[in-house]
Amino acid sequence: MATEPMVAAFDVPVVQRRRFANSTVLSDYWALTKPEVNFLIVVTTFAGFYFGHGHGQDFPFLRSINAILGTLLVASGTGTLNQYIERQFDAQMRRTARRPLAAGRLKPSAVLWFGIALSVAGSVYLAVAVNVLASLHAIATLLSYLFVYTPLKRKIPLCTLVGAFPGAMPPLIGWAAASGNLTFEAWTLYALLFLWQFPHFMAIAWMYREDYDRAGYLVLPHDDRARARFVKWQTLLPLLALALVSLLPAFANQSNMFYYIGAVILSLGFLYYGAQFVVNKSGATARRLLAASIIYLPLLFVLIVLSKG
Numbered sequence: 001m002a003t004e005p006m007v008a009a010f011d012v013p014v015v016q017r018r019r020f021a022n023s024t025v026l027s028d029y030w031a032l033t034k035p036e037v038n039f040l041i042v043v044t045t046f047a048g049f050y051f052g053h054g055h056g057q058d059f060p061f062l063r064s065i066n067a068i069l070g071t072l073l074v075a076s077g078t079g080t081l082n083q084y085i086e087r088q089f090d091a092q093m094r095r096t097a098r099r100p101l102a103a104g105r106l107k108p109s110a111v112l113w114f115g116i117a118l119s120v121a122g123s124v125y126l127a128v129a130v131n132v133l134a135s136l137h138a139i140a141t142l143l144s145y146l147f148v149y150t151p152l153k154r155k156i157p158l159c160t161l162v163g164a165f166p167g168a169m170p171p172l173i174g175w176a177a178a179s180g181n182l183t184f185e186a187w188t189l190y191a192l193l194f195l196w197q198f199p200h201f202m203a204i205a206w207m208y209r210e211d212y213d214r215a216g217y218l219v220l221p222h223d224d225r226a227r228a229r230f231v232k233w234q235t236l237l238p239l240l241a242l243a244l245v246s247l248l249p250a251f252a253n254q255s256n257m258f259y260y261i262g263a264v265i266l267s268l269g270f271l272y273y274g275a276q277f278v279v280n281k282s283g284a285t286a287r288r289l290l291a292a293s294i295i296y297l298p299l300l301f302v303l304i305v306l307s308k309g
Helices: 003-010 014-032 035-052 061-085 108-129 132-152 159-167 170-179 184-207 209-215 224-245 257-279 283-308
Strands: none
Touching: 014 061, 014 108, 035 061, 035 170, 035 184, 035 283, 061 108, 061 132, 061 170, 108 132, 132 159, 132 170, 159 184, 170 184, 184 209, 184 224, 184 257, 184 283, 224 257, 257 283
């Protein structure tokens, strides 16, 4: 037929189609691990490790790599299993409907076993290549995130508070990996990440509040007045506390004026965008607050590492 050459011109060879399909599958599995979140996990885990290793000792570079790799495996497994648990709800939200499992591109059973494999591999790797304390903290993070925080998102707005506990664990895992114990300074790093999560998530919750409502999540109160008050205090109070905690004497032995000036500038900038959001709750101010939070956290932890050096 005369149309055959034309059809053939647009036909993709079988081998090439398979390559495209394999590439898509690999990218979908990669997306399950939430790489955008893992970047912050790497920064905070390494900061905890670097700040926690003994003074005057050679830096244990190989152990730091093992600690980060093991933590990343557990975090990736946690993110994957979270998407498995919430697959039906993700499909109802515009923000998450295109995720590999929610969109139906991957089978639930395959995603479940992939998440279990990553979680088990990371936990065992930490225990063998680093130490048991780091592994136990990673396992506690996974269990509390999946089986406490995740179901609470559909029950009470204070799920944010509950979720902040496992969410702040990476620097503790890093510190435990470096020293085998946890000190006051380790818990100070934990407090920084714990407080940071509130304004960060309030921005996300406000931007996608209609999505969350549609899927039945109760991350914000339903009543408009209660919702406004909730967002206000869950943003401002943690930001003020974060500014104070970042200047605690816990950093005094390691830090210098360079750190304190940088921490004050970062805190004031973060607080500025938080105040803008609280005064004028809109999609634009929420996006600016979210961007400020993503900039603030890695820069603060980089300052902590550089100040020690």
